[in-house]
Amino acid sequence: MKGVNTMIKNAPKHVGIIPDGNRRFAKRLLQNPWKGHEWGSEKMHNVFQWCKECGIKHMTFYALSKENLKSRPKKELDFLLKMAGKEIKDILQDKKHFVHKDKVKVTFFGKLDLLPKDLQLDMHRAMKMTKKYKKYTLNLAVAYGGRQEIVDMCKSIARKVATGKLKPERVTEAVIKQNLYTNGVPDPDLIIRTSENRLSGFLLWQSAYAEFAFIDTLWPELTKKQFVTAVKSYADRERRFGK
Numbered sequence: 001m002k003g004v005n006t007m008i009k010n011a012p013k014h015v016g017i018i019p020d021g022n023r024r025f026a027k028r029l030l031q032n033p034w035k036g037h038e039w040g041s042e043k044m045h046n047v048f049q050w051c052k053e054c055g056i057k058h059m060t061f062y063a064l065s066k067e068n069l070k071s072r073p074k075k076e077l078d079f080l081l082k083m084a085g086k087e088i089k090d091i092l093q094d095k096k097h098f099v100h101k102d103k104v105k106v107t108f109f110g111k112l113d114l115l116p117k118d119l120q121l122d123m124h125r126a127m128k129m130t131k132k133y134k135k136y137t138l139n140l141a142v143a144y145g146g147r148q149e150i151v152d153m154c155k156s157i158a159r160k161v162a163t164g165k166l167k168p169e170r171v172t173e174a175v176i177k178q179n180l181y182t183n184g185v186p187d188p189d190l191i192i193r194t195s196e197n198r199l200s201g202f203l204l205w206q207s208a209y210a211e212f213a214f215i216d217t218l219w220p221e222l223t224k225k226q227f228v229t230a231v232k233s234y235a236d237r238e239r240r241f242g243k
Contacts, residue, residue, distance in 0.1 A: 021219040062202050092129065106126050
């Protein structure tokens with residue numbers, strides 16, 4: 001599909017992506033798990049470009065779950081965080097980075113306080129640096145858990161009720177949305193997952209009316225054809241929004 005115009009009529013405005021299979025791909029090739037994550041990071045860059053070509057303006061990647069932050073071997077986790085740190089440093093230091101060239105607003109959300117302090121600081125710097133970009137939005141869920149997001153949302157609303165800033169009868173879906181990590185980001189229209197057929201807690205509230213595409217391939221092996229086929233399948237569906 002190289003060189004082919006892939007702009008799609010009725011393409012989703014926002015695609016959420018669960019990139020699964022890096023470790024298994026590395027194992028198949030008799031490589032260390034972190035090598036799979038390296039290939040997976042390269043694939044994320046590819047997919048961003050494919051989204052652009054399809055006419056998709058908002059992308060959210062499930063980069064690292066809160067559970068994986070606690071369960072992955074230290075050596076593998078250290079590599080992941082170092083790789084993330086390097087990518088963010090590139091955003092901060094290289095004006096030719098695609099984020100600046102394409103005017104991409106970058107957002108990180110999740111339990112960021114669980115990450116190393118220097119990484120947290122650079123994430124906030126990158127968000128501040130790109131907050132005025134309007135052409136595309138790239139959201140990265142890091143140290144993220146869907147249930148934890150809902151717990152934190154409930155706590156946030158409870159504090160406002162307790163201090164008199166919000167009346168219980170004023171709690172609506174809109175208020176809930178304002179207190180989620182993703183406040184200001186449109187709900188996903190399409191969620192794509194590679195390798196497995198489950199959500200793994202990804203955007204539990206926000207995905208209520210999303211369409212889903214489960215692709216039976218490991219993330220580093222995902223092809224442009226497979227991605228575009230999933231997006232075209234979405235464009236051909238009649239969304240019912242629970243009706």
